[in-house]
Amino acid sequence: MPPTSNPPVTAVVAMTPSGVIGLEGTMPWRLRQDLQRFKRMTMGGVLVMGRKTFDSIGRALPGRRTIVVSRQPDLSYQSVDVASSPDAALQMGGQAPIYVVGGAEIYRQLIDRCDQIFLTRVLSGVAGDTELELDLSDFRTVEQFRVPAGPADAVPTEFFRMVRKRRSENS
Secondary structure, three states: OOOOOOOOEEEEEEEOOOOEEEEOOEOOOOEHHHHHHHHHHHOOOEEEEEHHHHHHHOOOOOOOEEEEEOOOOOOOEOOEEEEOOHHHHHHHOOOOOEEEOOOHHHHHHHHHHOOEEEEEEEOOOOOOOEEOOOOOOOEEEEEEEEEOOOOOEOOOEEEEEEEEOOHHHHO
16 A cells, blocks of 8 residues: 655735734735635635634634644534644644644644645735734745735735745755
């Protein structure tokens, strides 16, 4: 029997150029096109998120398995798995593609395990109370496009698909 490989792990994050990812427990923008892209990209996969992120969504998203990372051992949600650590969440994910979807602490703990990043840069100076600083030097952009502001999205965005560089590319 051939050895099994680990499933791909992808961080999916929307943030401003200054690193804002949240305000009062929610995203401080409404980007319909980005949410539609998020749904298309993650459908059939496993979403790994922190408890606060899950609480802000309020439910498991259809068509995707949800694993919530929490230090609370007795935490339980309907139709959601709970992991005691980010590593445990990755192990629980099985062989389906895994999408790390927040919040800031989960991104920081799992970025070194990610094979790629789907980054939406929200081109806005919106203020927030949750920020994220990502070191993207180990990743290279393989796809990039701009989405102008319009009826669906109040502010313009840029989308980047970035993949982890091979060791030879980092030298």
